[in-house]
Amino acid sequence: MAVLSLCLAHGNTFFFSIMTKLIVVAFLLLHTSDSSSSSSSSAPGAAGMLEPLFQYIDDHQNQFVQRLKEWVAVQSDSGDHTKWGEVERILNMTAVRIQEMGGTVEFADVGTHQLPSGETVLLPPVILAEFEKDPKKATLCIYGHVDVQPAKMEDGWTTDPFNLTEIKGNLYGRGATDNKGPVLAWLHAVETYQAIEKEIPMNIKLIIEGLEEVGSYGLLELTRKRNDSFFADVDFIVISDNVWATRTPALTYGTRGSSYFFVEVDGPKLDFHSGVYGGSIQEPMSDLIALLGSLLDHTGKILVPGVTDDVAPLTEDERKLYDNISFDLEEMKSVAGVKHFLQDTKEGVLMARWRNPSLSIHGIQGAFSEPGTKTVIPKQVTGKFSIRHVPNMDPPDVERKVKAHLQQVFSTLKSPNRLRVTATVGAKPWVANLKDPQYVAGQRAVREVFGVDPELIREGSTIPIAQNFQEETGKSVMMLPIGGHDDGEHSQNEKISRYNYIEGTKLFAAYFYELSLLQ
């Protein structure tokens, strides 16, 4: 840390910025080539305590990667309810692993769910698990999920998404970073304490679900039901279901909420030949295009009246948090492969992603979507879009406004077709208190493992349970990501680097220790 102090004394911010980056790069290189040196932290007493844990993790990294490979091979895509059998399979594998480690597992029933089609389906259970309890210790409850987003080779993957493949230090596979890798890293951190016969300084509980990617059906109700039992002795809830914002490790203090909308336009009895009926029928597809086209303009501004009215104003304190993020606009353009973002500045882009609402149109179901040509007038089409909520937007209020807006636009089309707008998820945004002990422990643990201060960031995507846990249980909630900023969760070629996966396991082991010191 001596070099860093010297730079600060110099007072040249450009020089400081360059030097900081060099230091970070030096650390990353150092950790990649010899990650066992990562315990060279300045935190008093920690090094000796943590060194054997880190050594065990380094020594067993191939075994940890192999276990991730086994988990990634399970196609637990929760977006398609016909594949929930695979979701149940990965939940069983998770339970077996916890039991092998001496934990107790309950498969908590979370009831049924009505699909947009009207069909009612039985939900996969949620795992509630715990390891042996010592009343003298504080209790940390870890949340994770083992379901994944859809993935197919045809989407443009360069490796089989369900066969974890290591290329140049990166582990490619669906779920590698979102969220099977981090869930395993937590289990491996516990396993490490057990293996070297060091007492885990916290009581550990686990909540592992299989429906996060579709909105954690039933989890909120389960949290409410178990507030006086499972959650009663929990002191902290920690979630590792997101990624760093840059190359620097991060702690996350906020997430956006989201609502997912289905805009169904239902017209003729059958799909028709556009030659036969084209020109005489008001086509559901052109109605839908007009409806979707009314949602936002080319600057990304949401055009649904009133939807952004409740967005919290930016305070000076909040604005300052953005100064310290080592986000490089040019590099991010290159990573994303775009000529420019909708905003011109680093702060503008970060705020657009983290603290401002957004609307994305995902696709259309029922229209012709395959390669080639088909001259069809689809009889029924369903547009799909979602809105990301930020404080202080209220999802039910947003849904009402969206529905009213779409009905209003539809009325101007004077269409003989039928419109049905439905919404799912409705997850609230979340913001945490940065003075909470978890954030102090998290910062210390990052310093232990990575030798740098973490960036304090928000997350643009939705982890609804962060807000739900905080609101329902009243407990402290923190998000402690280990995935890299370029992991591509939900995208083709999702990966986690071997470095992040293994150092992330060390981070979790160190975090147990640092958090226990604050009790």
Place this chain on the structure above:
Amino acid sequence: MAVLSLCLAHGNTFFFSIMTKLIVVAFLLLHTSDSSSSSSSSAPGAAGMLEPLFQYIDDHQNQFVQRLKEWVAVQSDSGDHTKWGEVERILNMTAVRIQEMGGTVEFADVGTHQLPSGETVLLPPVILAEFEKDPKKATLCIYGHVDVQPAKMEDGWTTDPFNLTEIKGNLYGRGATDNKGPVLAWLHAVETYQAIEKEIPMNIKLIIEGLEEVGSYGLLELTRKRNDSFFADVDFIVISDNVWATRTPALTYGTRGSSYFFVEVDGPKLDFHSGVYGGSIQEPMSDLIALLGSLLDHTGKILVPGVTDDVAPLTEDERKLYDNISFDLEEMKSVAGVKHFLQDTKEGVLMARWRNPSLSIHGIQGAFSEPGTKTVIPKQVTGKFSIRHVPNMDPPDVERKVKAHLQQVFSTLKSPNRLRVTATVGAKPWVANLKDPQYVAGQRAVREVFGVDPELIREGSTIPIAQNFQEETGKSVMMLPIGGHDDGEHSQNEKISRYNYIEGTKLFAAYFYELSLLQ
């Protein structure tokens, strides 16, 4: 025909209309229950000549249906070039059948084709066939195609689209009416003359292709090349690749042309998570929605500047042709399952379908199109739409205007994404001369078999070769449909009725005879 004359003498058009319908219904019932009586025509000498042919066709109808079942079982979907092996298989089956009947077959090579992806593929050949030639007879060249539109159970079929299934007199299956059924009906008409050892009064040639549904790649060039050889001795070209407009048999004197457009918007390197990047990226999907939304308004009016400038004005003679079409607006609403059409009158709807241009948006490739939810920002999306051309629109001119319009709209979006607009097909519209001998013979043949005058109709869909044959060879071209108005070609549950299939075979047999009398 006595009853009909009586009605005409009565002079009450409402009564006439009702009576005409009753007569048609009576004929249809009669033919369904006892189609052998269909030769009760007033045309002199025809009945005796045609009766044995019709008897043979009635007696062998189950065999004819069985052969259609075998052909429908071949999934010769030409829209997907990876399935062209099945297109070649059905072409081989067709060739074998013609050879078994004593015809000679040439597989004419039509070269290669460049797909929108840039890949070059070898095209399936075109069958050029002929039966033994008598220089004293005129030569009729029959065109048909044995490829089909895509079809999957998931699209909403109630029976397997590739297993011809008879339900209440209807034969359901992809290609049943478009165009495998009619092609077989032509072959069966020839077979019938041969079986009862009656000399076919015309020389018969056949052109059978396997790429009609994607725009008959290579056929135009083949027609040009063989103009002085295969086509040199052809007097008439007949096409049965459309359907009646109502329950009344029809002759078709015009078709709309079409151009199929691909609007590709290409953005970020990868699909992104809408939570992570939503709000910071100008999404290809929202650009595409804006582009597609600029194409037409909710009245069906095409908004691309200048595209409709060249539409031929409606003459009084043309307008009068619409008076005689027994089109029932209420019934058609019920068949289509729509509350109202874009036009209020029978004539308005028919003109919209037959003689005015239209634009239909078929779908989007690359976006999320499956059931369920996926919070993706697709990196590249391709919108697909087509325009139906009518006289005197010029497809290359339309394509230029569409491309210029989309580029202009795209420029207003100030997008960092890349736009690429491509077009395929580019088929011209077609209108025939109603005084041509084929139309006289066609009207007589319809009277022989169905006992009514055919309606003179146009076809909203595109059969590009009608125009191409007429323009390139200078020969007379007629379209002689046998499919019912509710056959649902290109749709779910495509079918041909057993009645239309078998009576259609008789119509073709009678047509050979009637046309020969006019030489």
